[in-house]
Amino acid sequence: xxxxxxxxxxxxxxxxxxxxxxxxxxxxxxxxxxxxxxxxxxxxxxxxxxxxxxxxxxxxxxxxxxxxxxxxxxxxxxxxxxxxxxxxxxxxxxxxxxxxxxxxxxxxxxxxxxxxxxxxxxxxxxxxxxxxxxxxxxxxxxxxxxxxxxxxxxxxxxxxxxxxxxxxxxxxxxxxxxxxxxxxxxxxxxxxxxxxxxxxxxxxxxxxxxxxxxxxxxxxxxxxxxxxxxxxxxxxxxxxxxxxxxxxxxxxxxxxxxxxxxxxxxxxxxxxxxxxxxxxxxxxxxxxxxxxxxxxxxxxxxxxxxxxxxxxxxxxxxxxxxxxxxxxxxxxxxxxxxxxxxxxxxxxxxxxxxxxxxxxxxxxxxxxxxxxxxxxxxxxxxxxxxxxxxxxxxxxxxxxxxxxxxxxxxxxxxxxxxxxxxxxxxxxxxxxxxxxxxxxxxxxxxxxxxxxxxxxxxxxxxxxxxxxxxxxxxxxxxxxxxxxxx
Numbered sequence: 001x002x003x004x005x006x007x008x009x010x011x012x013x014x015x016x017x018x019x020x021x022x023x024x025x026x027x028x029x030x031x032x033x034x035x036x037x038x039x040x041x042x043x044x045x046x047x048x049x050x051x052x053x054x055x056x057x058x059x060x061x062x063x064x065x066x067x068x069x070x071x072x073x074x075x076x077x078x079x080x081x082x083x084x085x086x087x088x089x090x091x092x093x094x095x096x097x098x099x100x101x102x103x104x105x106x107x108x109x110x111x112x113x114x115x116x117x118x119x120x121x122x123x124x125x126x127x128x129x130x131x132x133x134x135x136x137x138x139x140x141x142x143x144x145x146x147x148x149x150x151x152x153x154x155x156x157x158x159x160x161x162x163x164x165x166x167x168x169x170x171x172x173x174x175x176x177x178x179x180x181x182x183x184x185x186x187x188x189x190x191x192x193x194x195x196x197x198x199x200x201x202x203x204x205x206x207x208x209x210x211x212x213x214x215x216x217x218x219x220x221x222x223x224x225x226x227x228x229x230x231x232x233x234x235x236x237x238x239x240x241x242x243x244x245x246x247x248x249x250x251x252x253x254x255x256x257x258x259x260x261x262x263x264x265x266x267x268x269x270x271x272x273x274x275x276x277x278x279x280x281x282x283x284x285x286x287x288x289x290x291x292x293x294x295x296x297x298x299x300x301x302x303x304x305x306x307x308x309x310x311x312x313x314x315x316x317x318x319x320x321x322x323x324x325x326x327x328x329x330x331x332x333x334x335x336x337x338x339x340x341x342x343x344x345x346x347x348x349x350x351x352x353x354x355x356x357x358x359x360x361x362x363x364x365x366x367x368x369x370x371x372x373x374x375x376x377x378x379x380x381x382x383x384x385x386x387x388x389x390x391x392x393x394x395x396x397x398x399x400x401x402x403x404x405x406x407x408x409x410x411x412x413x414x415x416x417x418x419x420x421x422x423x424x425x426x427x428x429x430x431x432x433x434x435x436x437x438x439x440x441x442x443x444x445x446x447x448x449x450x451x452x453x454x455x456x457x458x459x460x461x462x463x464x465x466x467x468x469x470x471x472x473x474x475x476x477x478x479x480x481x482x483x484x485x486x
Contacts, residue, residue: 023165024259033254034161036246041154042177044106044239048150049181050188051113051232055140056307057189058228062132068311068448070133072439075307077137078144079299079432083425085148090421091278093149097249098157098417103240105149110236112143117229124222151403151424152417159408160250164262165353167405172344175400179336182306184232187329192231196224278418287410287478288419290471292426294359295403297468299430301366302395304461306332308438309388312457315448324385335389339397347401354479355406360472362394367465369394374458378451391461398468403427410478434460 026034055078059071066074093101116139122128154174162169191207194200196217204212212218217227248254282288310328313319324331343358351357369390376383407420441456442448 023163023262030251030256033256034251037161037248037254038158038173040239040242040246041102041157042173043180044102044236044243045150045154046177046181046184047232047235047239048106048109048147049178050184051109051143051229051236052147053182053185053306054113054189054228054232055136056310057186057193058225059311062223062225065132066136068442068444069439072435074133074137074140076432076435076439078140079303079428079435081141082144082148083428083432085145086152086421086425089145089148090152090418090425093152093156093417093421098153098155099243099247099249101149101417102153102157102243102247105146105153106236106240106243108146108149109143110233110240112139112146113229113233113236115139116143117226117233120226120229148421148424152421155403155408155420156417157247157249159261160258162261163259165348167408168344168346168348168353168355168401172340172400174405175340175343175396176337178396178400179333179340182336183329183333185329186310186332187327189228190329192227193225196220196227198223279422282419282422285410287475288407288423290475291402291406291410292423294363294468294471295399295423296426296430297363297464297471298395298399298402299427299432300434300464301370301391301430301461301468302399302427303431303434304438304457305388305391305395307435308442308457309384311442312384312451312454315443316451316454317449318381322381322385324381324389331385331389332392335393336396339393339395340400342393343397343401344405352479354477355401356472356475356478359398359402360469360476362398363465363469363472366391366394367462367469370458370461370465374455374462377454377458384451399427430464 055071055075059066089101089105116136119128119130119132119135119139123130123132158167158174188207191205192211194204195208195211195215198219198221200212200218211227211231215227215231217224250258252258282292310319310325313322313325313328319325339362343362347353347355347358369387373384373387373391376387403420403423407423437460438457441460443450443453447453
């Protein structure tokens with residue numbers, strides 16, 4: 001396999017045939033300091049996920065307080081805000097640095113979560129008359145605005161610390177952190193819900209028991225759903241303090257020498273561009289514009305399974321009896337870790353740090369899985385459950401390797417925040433499309449109890465799996481060319 005590009009005009013900067021520069025040899029002290037940088041950053045990002053997807057658990061815990069359509073609208077509006085926020089927060093992150101952006105994002109998200117929890121508390125104890133739907137619509141949109149800092153910050157901080165040849169490894173770390181966040185949101189979230197019931201379940205799990213012991217919740221005469229928002233806020237505060245102490249934007253800020261990362265750049269001199277110019281450069285860039293479209297499809301598929309499969313299971317009566325839905329967060333953690341390990345490792349090991357081949361392989365798996373889901377509705381729960389895990393595994397792998405790695409590989413660190421912001425914005429526009437569509441395409445009332453009535457949900461995913469596969473094939477051979485390669 002050669003390193004010649006299928007699109008000669010793929011980079012705006014001058015390129016050379018040699019591809020990225022060789023990866024430098026890092027000292028043990030550098031690797032340890034780098035781990036101290038990314039580990040708390042990654043866990044903070046995971047708890048941002050917990051403070052984002054806790055809305056899903058609260059929907060189940062609050063019963064009929066929010067309908068499926070209202071839930072879809074709240075999450076859909078939040079996803080739109082998240083997507084558009086990147087237009088502001090991506091360039092801002094390039095200007096002020098990933099560390100400051102992450103600290104701003106975490107603080108804003110934890111305050112929004114506190115306010116959502118306070119809304120539920122106030123309705124019970126203070127007699128507030130504001131509707132949950134409209135209050136959550138506003139506060140969740142605020143939450144998603146600040147959440148958007150996380151994605152661009154984590155990639156911007158990562159870039160100066162990792163060479164292109166080792167960024168596949170970081171995409172593995174990134175994917176695992178995403179999977180951990182989903183696990184925290186769903187399994188820890190459900191444990192929090194169990195621990196805070198007016199009437200406690202007969203048997204509490206380990207996490208639920210710990211929550212009850214620490215916070216003294218449960219058996220209070222009312223369902224204390226506000227803890228679904230307060231506890232993620234507390235965890236975010238802990239990691240905000242840790243990042244304030246340890247997180248640094250570049251090796252030189254931590255006392256080490258900066259090095260050539262072997263990345264390309266969308267600017268001729270590698271320096272920061274105005275956001276308008278970045279936007280149009282991405283649209284004209286033969287690789288990055290395709291990555292944008294691939295990630296739009298990823299948003300549809302990720303949300304289509306992560307968000308809506310648990311609701312399908314609850315409506316059809318299998319959520320409490322089927323092992324995958326009983327442990328949905330753990331299932332997503334296992335799927336995400338497998339997808340992240342496979343994608344990052346394989347792209348560096350077998351495809352010379354090309355990212356598109358693994359994206360194409362994983363989209364092929366998603367296409368098969370969504371077809372099986374559509375035609376398997378009403379069959380054994382294992383058919384749909386395992387197919388949902390395959391989609392989750394694959395889409396977490398694609399998201400980590402495309403948005404979290406390829407965007408900066410081709411776009412460059414100086415414009416990384418804006419470039420990742422635009423790409424991740426398209427992910428959440430896909431998420432918004434799926435949320436708003438699924439809220440209307442899924443069956444209502446007693447019709448929702450019949451699994452075969454959910455074909456609109458699964459069938460909607462298939463065209464986007466085809467789209468992602470074909471686009472990945474288009475850029476199969478692409479590899480960034482270092483501006484500094486000699």
